[in-house]
Amino acid sequence: GLFVTQNHPLVYKSTLRGIVCNYNMLLSIQARVRTDACQTQRVHFQSKLLSSLRRLKYGSASARPSPDGSHALFRCGDSTSFSSSLSKSFSTSFGRGKNLGGRPQQGIQTTATTGNSWQWKGHAINYTRSGKGPPVILIHGFGANLGHYRKTIPELAKTQSVYAIDLLGFGASAKPAGFTYSMEAWSAMVGQFIKEVVGEPAVLVGNSIGSLVALLVAADTSYQGDVQGVSLLNCAGGMNSKFILELEDWRWKVFAPLFFIIDLILKTNWIFRPLFTKFSSRENIANALKSTYVDPAEVDDELVEMFHTPSLDENAVETFVNIITGEPGPRPDQVVPSVQCPVQVIWGTSDSITLLDGPVGKLFAELAANPRDQFPPVQMHLVDSGHCPQDDGSAGEVNELLLDFLATRNQGSQI
Numbered sequence: 001g002l003f004v005t006q007n008h009p010l011v012y013k014s015t016l017r018g019i020v021c022n023y024n025m026l027l028s029i030q031a032r033v034r035t036d037a038c039q040t041q042r043v044h045f046q047s048k049l050l051s052s053l054r055r056l057k058y059g060s061a062s063a064r065p066s067p068d069g070s071h072a073l074f075r076c077g078d079s080t081s082f083s084s085s086l087s088k089s090f091s092t093s094f095g096r097g098k099n100l101g102g103r104p105q106q107g108i109q110t111t112a113t114t115g116n117s118w119q120w121k122g123h124a125i126n127y128t129r130s131g132k133g134p135p136v137i138l139i140h141g142f143g144a145n146l147g148h149y150r151k152t153i154p155e156l157a158k159t160q161s162v163y164a165i166d167l168l169g170f171g172a173s174a175k176p177a178g179f180t181y182s183m184e185a186w187s188a189m190v191g192q193f194i195k196e197v198v199g200e201p202a203v204l205v206g207n208s209i210g211s212l213v214a215l216l217v218a219a220d221t222s223y224q225g226d227v228q229g230v231s232l233l234n235c236a237g238g239m240n241s242k243f244i245l246e247l248e249d250w251r252w253k254v255f256a257p258l259f260f261i262i263d264l265i266l267k268t269n270w271i272f273r274p275l276f277t278k279f280s281s282r283e284n285i286a287n288a289l290k291s292t293y294v295d296p297a298e299v300d301d302e303l304v305e306m307f308h309t310p311s312l313d314e315n316a317v318e319t320f321v322n323i324i325t326g327e328p329g330p331r332p333d334q335v336v337p338s339v340q341c342p343v344q345v346i347w348g349t350s351d352s353i354t355l356l357d358g359p360v361g362k363l364f365a366e367l368a369a370n371p372r373d374q375f376p377p378v379q380m381h382l383v384d385s386g387h388c389p390q391d392d393g394s395a396g397e398v399n400e401l402l403l404d405f406l407a408t409r410n411q412g413s414q415i
Helices: 016-021 023-027 036-058 183-198 209-219 241-246 250-267 269-279 282-290 301-312 316-325 332-338 359-369 395-410
Strands: 091-093 109-111 116-120 123-130 135-139 161-165 202-207 227-233 343-348 378-383
Touching (some): 116 183, 123 183, 183 209, 202 209, 209 227, 227 395, 282 301, 332 359, 343 359, 359 378
Parallel strands (some): 135 161, 135 202, 343 378
């Protein structure tokens, strides 16, 4: 891996284990800052952001708590740990095994990740549908699948028709050889899914690259009438972290040689394939996931199996390499101006992959604090979680925020 001295203000660590288990461990060259001075700067940034949003909502920087003690517009601080027991219709037993997560279990209870199949351009796309009511579509992030919404589906299904989909190349969906993956391809897939399967306007919810997919669908004039709103959970900046090379800040350009080296290693099959097999073990996946969660206890056997099983599929390695070495696609700042529906942003403040004070986090914080006529209305909430707030210790709070947003969209009102 790459190691930079701890005394340097920009510290970026990665290992080949990180490449395989979670590509952003290596590729989010948003250089994690470890010095006390930079930690203080981050706290100062979050404080200023919170103050700005409160001032926008109430006309002053003082907080006006909601009845439950949190802030009506901007919730942060300690989150109530949420652990919902899934109904039998959402779970199946995978037998007994070593508990790789932080929670002792008698067996591995796994959310059902296979359901219906829909054909898109000759490829089988896996999805599930639960509940009755106005439709909402859940889109997962890189390396994950629809099961990553295991704590979201049961709650939303009480009032909504919940569609959860596996993007092409992930989960139980097809992983075609030779396919060129791109953000545009995934957004076209989801757009057609709304038209052909859902059949009526829906709200889109995405995590990581799933958020960017949701934005692209909402910005596409072919589907604008089909999207009532989008909720972004720690939105990614691109299909991979090469998007930083396109930013105006010249300092990101110094990482171009690093991306070239990474691409070279990944495309050298005889080097990378054995490493992929070795480091995509359940134990390594568990360790990688724990580093992205605020509450490591949430990384249980079910979650590990959810990430591990698809890595055994045919063409899994090729799919992985194709996505990481491909073009990053449009950035959020390029897409948002074309979005015509309200945008909800939920951000885990302890995300080490897409940082709150990184380019994407700052973009949405600015839009939430200072609305602009040429941009859609943006509402931003901070929660105490890592990169996947819908499955971290903040899952209960995220569900409440999603239900509030869905209620406004179901009534056709603006946030």
